[in-house]
């Protein structure tokens with residue numbers, strides 16, 4: 001009897017695993033990341049438990065953080081339409097852009113958070129590489145910037161117009177399921193791709209949200 005139950009349970013677990021394995025593998029897959037020497041480095045990575053301020057995070061990181069100087073230009077990672085430019089109470093000035101579909105046909109909604117200055121507004125059409133904002137001197141003014149001036153860049157699938165949430169939850173329904181940006185670089189998985197004028201980039205791919213030197 002016990003043996004039958006245990007065989008049944010094992011079968012159920014195997015079936016559940018097979019059903020979920022694609023999602024699980026996608027979520028757990030570790031991508032090797034190559035940062036070009038001229039690209040400002042990622043200070044706190046996707047899924048990192050370590051915050052930008054060196055303290056442990058309360059949940060894993062849903063995006064990537066890039067530190068910059070006051071006035072650091074922030075550029076659009078792909079063509080798109082601006083959904084909103086909002087000063088969110090914890091995140092500070094944040095731009096949400098609908099970048100259309102990725103190369104697998106799934107939506108890319110990008111958040112460019114903790115800005116100092118926003119240079120585009122809702123409804124604006126943006127080009128890849130276009131200057132959309134700058135970092136500022138407000139790292140002490142908003143709790144979620146944690147006193148370190150930086151860009152937080154995050155990819156979601158579902159924008160929300162229900163404004164009951166805060167932080168990323170103000171912009172995204174799937175705020176706690178940030179997609180791995182390293183899947184989408186134009187040069188290929190894990191290959192951080194600097195934006196260069198005049199280069200033709202693969203549709204549905206992204207380039208780095210800060211200019212490379």
Ligand SMILES: [Zn+2]
Pocket residue numbers: 044061063064065151152153
């Ligand atoms: Zn962040």
